[in-house]
Amino acid sequence: MQTNLQSAGGNDQLIKKKLSYTFNQLGMVIILVLLSVGMAIFAPHFLEMSNMLNIFKQVSITAILAAGMTLVILTGGIDLSVGSTVALSGVISVLITNAGVNPIIAMLVGAAIGLAAGAINGYLTAVPKLPSFIVTLGSMTYLRGLALVISGGYPLVLTNETFKFIGAGKILGIPTPIYITTLVYIIMFFVLKYTMFGRHVYAVGGNEEAARLTGIKVERTLIKVYSISGLLAGIAGVVLAGRLFSGQPTAGIMAELDAIAAVILGGTSFVGGFGRIQGTIIGVLIIAVLNNGLTLLNVDSYWQKVIMGGVIVAAVLLDRIRNRRRR
Amino acid sequence: METVLARKRAAEPHAELQPVMKMASVNKSFSGVQVLHNVNIELYKGEVHALMGENGAGKSTLMKIMAGVYRPDSGSILYKDSAVNWPSPMAARDEGISVIHQEISLSPNLSIGENILMGTIFPRNKMGFIKWQLIYEKAEAILRSIGSSLDPRAKVSTLSIAQQQMVEIARALSFNSEILIMDEPTASLTDKEIEKLFVIIDDLKRKGVAIVYISHRMDEIFRISNRFTVLRDGKWITSGPISDTNPDHLVKLMVGREIKDLFQRTYADTAVTTKREPVLELKDISDKKTVKGISLRLYPGEIVGLAGLVGAGRTELIRAIFGISALSGGQIIIEGKPVNIQSPSDAIGYGIAHVPESRKEQGLFPNLSVQENILMAQMHSYRNSGILQYDRMSQDAERFIMDLGVKAASKDQNVMGLSGGNQQKVVIAKWLSIGPKVLLLDEPTRGVDIGAKTEIHKIISNLAEQGLAVLVVSSELPEILGISDRILVMHEGKIRAELSRQEATQEKIMYYATGEIK
Ligand SMILES: Nc1ncnc2c1ncn2[C@@H]1O[C@H](COP(=O)(O)OP(=O)(O)OP(=O)(O)O)[C@@H](O)[C@H]1O
Ligand SMILES: [Mg+2]
Numbered sequence: 001m002q003t004n005l006q007s008a009g010g011n012d013q014l015i016k017k018k019l020s021y022t023f024n025q026l027g028m029v030i031i032l033v034l035l036s037v038g039m040a041i042f043a044p045h046f047l048e049m050s051n052m053l054n055i056f057k058q059v060s061i062t063a064i065l066a067a068g069m070t071l072v073i074l075t076g077g078i079d080l081s082v083g084s085t086v087a088l089s090g091v092i093s094v095l096i097t098n099a100g101v102n103p104i105i106a107m108l109v110g111a112a113i114g115l116a117a118g119a120i121n122g123y124l125t126a127v128p129k130l131p132s133f134i135v136t137l138g139s140m141t142y143l144r145g146l147a148l149v150i151s152g153g154y155p156l157v158l159t160n161e162t163f164k165f166i167g168a169g170k171i172l173g174i175p176t177p178i179y180i181t182t183l184v185y186i187i188m189f190f191v192l193k194y195t196m197f198g199r200h201v202y203a204v205g206g207n208e209e210a211a212r213l214t215g216i217k218v219e220r221t222l223i224k225v226y227s228i229s230g231l232l233a234g235i236a237g238v239v240l241a242g243r244l245f246s247g248q249p250t251a252g253i254m255a256e257l258d259a260i261a262a263v264i265l266g267g268t269s270f271v272g273g274f275g276r277i278q279g280t281i282i283g284v285l286i287i288a289v290l291n292n293g294l295t296l297l298n299v300d301s302y303w304q305k306v307i308m309g310g311v312i313v314a315a316v317l318l319d320r321i322r323n324r325r326r327r
Numbered sequence: 328m329e330t331v332l333a334r335k336r337a338a339e340p341h342a343e344l345q346p347v348m349k350m351a352s353v354n355k356s357f358s359g360v361q362v363l364h365n366v367n368i369e370l371y372k373g374e375v376h377a378l379m380g381e382n383g384a385g386k387s388t389l390m391k392i393m394a395g396v397y398r399p400d401s402g403s404i405l406y407k408d409s410a411v412n413w414p415s416p417m418a419a420r421d422e423g424i425s426v427i428h429q430e431i432s433l434s435p436n437l438s439i440g441e442n443i444l445m446g447t448i449f450p451r452n453k454m455g456f457i458k459w460q461l462i463y464e465k466a467e468a469i470l471r472s473i474g475s476s477l478d479p480r481a482k483v484s485t486l487s488i489a490q491q492q493m494v495e496i497a498r499a500l501s502f503n504s505e506i507l508i509m510d511e512p513t514a515s516l517t518d519k520e521i522e523k524l525f526v527i528i529d530d531l532k533r534k535g536v537a538i539v540y541i542s543h544r545m546d547e548i549f550r551i552s553n554r555f556t557v558l559r560d561g562k563w564i565t566s567g568p569i570s571d572t573n574p575d576h577l578v579k580l581m582v583g584r585e586i587k588d589l590f591q592r593t594y595a596d597t598a599v600t601t602k603r604e605p606v607l608e609l610k611d612i613s614d615k616k617t618v619k620g621i622s623l624r625l626y627p628g629e630i631v632g633l634a635g636l637v638g639a640g641r642t643e644l645i646r647a648i649f650g651i652s653a654l655s656g657g658q659i660i661i662e663g664k665p666v667n668i669q670s671p672s673d674a675i676g677y678g679i680a681h682v683p684e685s686r687k688e689q690g691l692f693p694n695l696s697v698q699e700n701i702l703m704a705q706m707h708s709y710r711n712s713g714i715l716q717y718d719r720m721s722q723d724a725e726r727f728i729m730d731l732g733v734k735a736a737s738k739d740q741n742v743m744g745l746s747g748g749n750q751q752k753v754v755i756a757k758w759l760s761i762g763p764k765v766l767l768l769d770e771p772t773r774g775v776d777i778g779a780k781t782e783i784h785k786i787i788s789n790l791a792e793q794g795l796a797v798l799v800v801s802s803e804l805p806e807i808l809g810i811s812d813r814i815l816v817m818h819e820g821k822i823r824a825e826l827s828r829q830e831a832t833q834e835k836i837m838y839y840a841t842g843e844i845k
Contacts, residue, residue: 194715196706203703206694213651213689214704214757215675273694 028265028282031315035286039293046296053175057243059288060177061086061252063281064236065259066266067188068118068229070280073263075205075225076272077125077132082233082259084143085114086252089237091147094156094163094247103163110241111234117143118230122223132226140256147249155246167242177239184232188277201225206273261312262287286315345408347372347537348393348424348506353402355388357744360736362388365402366563368556370506370537375528377548377569378541380558381581381776382748383734386541387429389558390508393539394426395419407505420446423505427512429541429747429774430687431491433483433498440466440479443498469497474523488515488685488770489637489802496524507531508539511747513547514773515684517636517802518837525551543748543776544803545574557581582778592630592788592810592828603627604663606796607679607765609648612657617643619820620657625765630787630797632811634804634836640820641800642684645767648798649681650674661765675704678764682755682771684800690754691742698724698738701756727756730786732779747774755783759790766790768799772806784810804833818842 039046065082072079093110097103117139124135158164169176192198200221203211212218236255241247266283268275290311294304346369355363363385370376378386391397393404395413404411406422413419416426433442443466450461466479475493483491492515499507513521528538528551540552548555549569557564557580564580572580605624613619617640625631633641646652648659650668658665661677668674671681683689692700701724702709709720724738731752735745742753751774758766766787772780788810791797801807807814814831816824816839824839 194717195713196710196715199699199703199706199715202695202699203692206692207688210689210692211703213649213671213681213683215672216703217672273692 027318028267028279028286028315031318032282032286032289035289035293039289039296043293043296046293051292051296053178055288055292056178056181057175058292059284060175060181061236061240061255062258062262062287063181063284064184064232064239065255066262066280066284067184067277068232069256069259069263070188070266070268070275070277071192071201071225072132072229073260073268073270074201074272074275075222076208076270077222077225078136078260079118079121079132079226079229080136080256081117081121081139081143082229082236083252083255083257084140084147085117085230085233086237086240086255087147087249088117088143088150089113089234090241090244090251091151091156091247091249093238094158094241095150097158097160097163098156103160107163107166107238110238111231114234114237115227115231118227118233119223121230122226125226126219126222144249151247151249153249155244155248158241158245158247163238164242164245167239167244169242177243180235180239184235185277185281192277197221197224202273204272258287265312265315286311346370346405347407349403349405350389350393351403351405353389353392353404354400355385355392355397356400361561363392363399363561366558366561368393368563368566370539371554372505372535372537373532374553375532375538375540375551377552377555378539378558379548379555379577379581382752382774382779383746384558384581385561386558387510387746390426390510390539390541393419393506394424394508396426417446420502420504423503424508425499425502425504425506426508427495427499427510429510429514431488431495431685433491433494435482435484437483438463438480439470439477439483439486439494442483442494443469443479443501445498447501465501466497469501470494473497473500473527474520487637487642489517489520492516493520496527500527504536506537506539508541510541511543511774512540513542513544515637515770515802517840518804519636519841521547543774543780545577545777546805548577549574559583578777581776592784592812605660606662607648607798608660610658610660612644612647612659613655613820614643614647614652615655616652617820618647621820621822622657623815623822625796625798627764627794627796628791629812630791630799630810632807632814633798633800633817634807634814635817635840637802639817639840641817642769643820644817645681645769645798645800648674649679649767675761679767680704680758680761680763680765681767682758682769684769684773686750686754686773690757691750693741693743695742696739697728697733697735697742697745697753700742700753701727701760704757705760723760727760731756731759732782748776748779751775752779752783759786764794764796766795766797768797768801770801771799772801772803780806804836807836808833816840 045051068082069079089110092113093106096109097106121135121139124130125132166176171179192201200216203214203216204218204221208218237252240251262283263280264283265286266275266279266281268279290308294307299307348370350366350368352365352367353363354361354365366385366389368389380386388397392399395416395418440463444462450458452458463479470477470479473493473496475497477490477493483494486494492512496512512524516524531538542548552569554566554568555572555577556566557577559581603626606627607625609621609623611620611622621644633644635641643652647654650670650673659668660666666677668677692703698720702720709716721738728735728738733752733756734749742750745753751772755771772783775783787797799810808831812828814826814836815822816826816836818840819842823842826835
């Protein structure tokens with residue numbers, strides 16, 4: 001009897017130990033499940049297949065941005081420029097498509113513009129060591145400005161069918177953006193876990209000084225991180241233009257904030273070095289379910305914002321409290 | 328002077344009837360691993376209580392419980408005759424328990440003065456504004472009382488580790504505490520600063536403060552403590568007056584078995600080494616601040632000790648070689664070829680490894696596992712067409728954990744869950760993993776216990792026999808004397824003397840280190 005009790009206790013401790021590693025994500029998974037159940041009960045159409053696909057399609061832009069944002073936040077930085085990059089990439093790729101450039105090439109140009117914008121952010125953050133907040137606040141503004149200048153402030157209508165396919169098409173009944181998002185996350189998971197670059201991202205985020213003294217090329221790592229974030233924003237811009245049938249200079253306004261919220265909800269810490277891409281998926285889904293559910297429930301769109309903000313703060317707070325209690 | 332102090336100490340009555348602090352049957356687990364099992368400790372007014380044990384024995388954990396940083400799972404804490412359950416470290420401090428933590432925990436961007444008085448209520452004027460002048464005056468008074476000439480207005484980020492340690496000490500003294508916990512306060516100090524610290528400790532004892540003193544340096548323990556407690560593997564082994572024991576006996580209690588004397592290197596075949604080409608040669612190198620025109624040659628297979636006081640430029644010299652700080656003049660030559668080292672990664676490319684003086688700031692990745700901390704400098708060799716081979720990484724990590732005797736629950740454990748000494752071993756393992764030609768060591772055994780220290784010395788010595796060249800900085804003279812083939816003594820950025828292992832003695836080194844030259 002006595003030994004039985006003891007071994008039960010030991011088991012319990014083992015489980016606790018395992019849980020402590022996944023706690024952050026687990027807490028958020030619970031919140032996601034509760035939210036979904038709540039929506040399923042109160043919003044009758046929530047669980048329908050078409051609505052589910054809709055959720056994923058709508059959230060794909062935020063999701064793609066959040067994948068890059070996870071990298072940036074893991075290094076202890078922030079990228080405020082991704083929303084503006086979405087606009088610039090969309091505007092330019094549509095503009096040149098309409099001017100007769102091959103749509104595939106135009107889309108690649110859109111992505112490349114994001115890559116270039118990100119590389120500039122990365123260079124300024126890594127080499128003259130400007131704070132990423134300031135650097136990307138600046139680029140957020142000038143990229144948006146460029147998008148407005150180039151488009152003259154009006155949406156550019158997209159007529160090319162190939163281009164539209166990337167945002168609005170379907171393969172086997174499933175919207176193209178969902179494939180793209182899934183691919184981005186699989187690659188990102190792999191990069192973070194199985195490449196030297198991925199581990200260097202964690203090292204630089206955990207202790208930049210130690211990383212430098214360990215021979216890690218910190219500058220190069222940071223430039224790559226911001227470039228990837230920019231590249232993904234460029235891709236998101238192309239996808240969004242395809243979905244909206246236009247390149248809009250006002251696209252992606254505040255999109256960076258949704259991405260940041262998703263990353264933080266996913267358990268990645270602003271301190272740098274702590275977090276996982278799997279967590280970001282959960283964060284993205286929480287935002288998606290909330291957005292979609294509130295719309296289905298006919299909540300006024302202004303009130304939706306109030307609720308969204310409140311839920312984000314509450315979720316992070318809850319998680320923090322639960323973590324603190326474990327000590 | 329030493330004997331006078333010692334006699335005085337013996338004459339002092341150190342034990343009153345009632346202990347001021349009594350912890351009994353304390354248990355503590357971290358995520359399922361029990362690290363303290365029914366531990367007891369009693370502190371009396373005016374005593375220095377040596378808390379002894381190997382790395383990972385549970386010393387810091389016990390002290391953190393005493394000071395309210397952690398909560399015990401069970402057990403009692405009786406402070407001044409009443410049971411306490413600290414809600415926070417601040418509560419314990421307000422009741423008179425202050426700590427000098429093993430890991431320096433200053434705010435680098437604040438001034439020395441603010442750091443020292445942090446946690447006290449800052450003096451304010453009627454408008455509610457802080458009276459900075461008063462803060463700096465107060466901080467200055469405390470600094471001067473411990474014989475430090477630091478400027479309280481300077482930022483902490485500009486200080487060396489030893490200087491930061493002095494600020495930590497000053498901070499702990501800024502509270503009028505009844506219990507002062509010192510967790511390896513001397514780990515990066517040299518004899519001169521340590522002497523000052525001991526004078527302060529004597530003074531505090533006379534005022535009736537109970538002091539817990541944790542150190543892996545045996546000579547200190549026997550100089551200043553009155554009583555001792557030994558922990559082994561988280562269990563209380565024994566307590567008693569220090570006069571009832573001796574160093575060998577104490578080590579035996581800590582380790583649970585006999586341990587032979589401190590490591591003595593025997594190799595040192597200078598005749599052979601001088602015939603070879605130096606692997607590292609410095610010609611008249613200077614950095615922008617401290618290092619002034621240093622030349623030296625380091626041959627394969629030899630261990631060269633760098634001695635000197637805090638501020639003599641030993642760390643700065645090593646940092647200049649490793650490409651952390653820029654040279655303002657001179658030439659570095661590796662295996663006969665002049666090289667231009669601009670960054671640590673350049674230095675590593677030339678086969679140079681560097682164990683830095685501060686493991687927390689410069690060595691460890693607090694977010695990563697033991698395994699990744701060990702292999703981070705060597706990641707590139709585990710790639711197979713770009714993909715990291717985790718099974719090979721695991722094998723190597725496990726081998727280093729074994730070789731260096733790192734006490735960890737598993738290789739996947741977060742490195743911050745290790746005890747201080749074991750963290751140090753992880754940093755050393757990281758640099759051994761790159762298979763260097765030149766190994767620069769800055770306080771390599773800081774906070775490492777006697778047994779492990781001997782192991783590390785053996786490993787370094789064996790590597791030297793296979794051709795590794797080692798340049799080692801240590802503020803512990805016995806360590807320098809024990810492992811070096813040659814000793815260079817630095818003073819104010821210059822090399823003042825070169826002593827062979829035969830002629831070197833503590834006295835001679837101190838003589839040159841203090842710059843007392845005709
Ligand atoms: N926060 C923590 N999480 C998990 N394990 C911990 C934590 N702190 C300490 N431990 C474990 O508790 C044990 C005791 O650690 P502690 O730091 O008290 O040792 P120590 O006696 O101070 O050693 P050292 O001489 O190396 O400083 C070690 O095995 C360590 O791995
Ligand atoms: Mg300790």
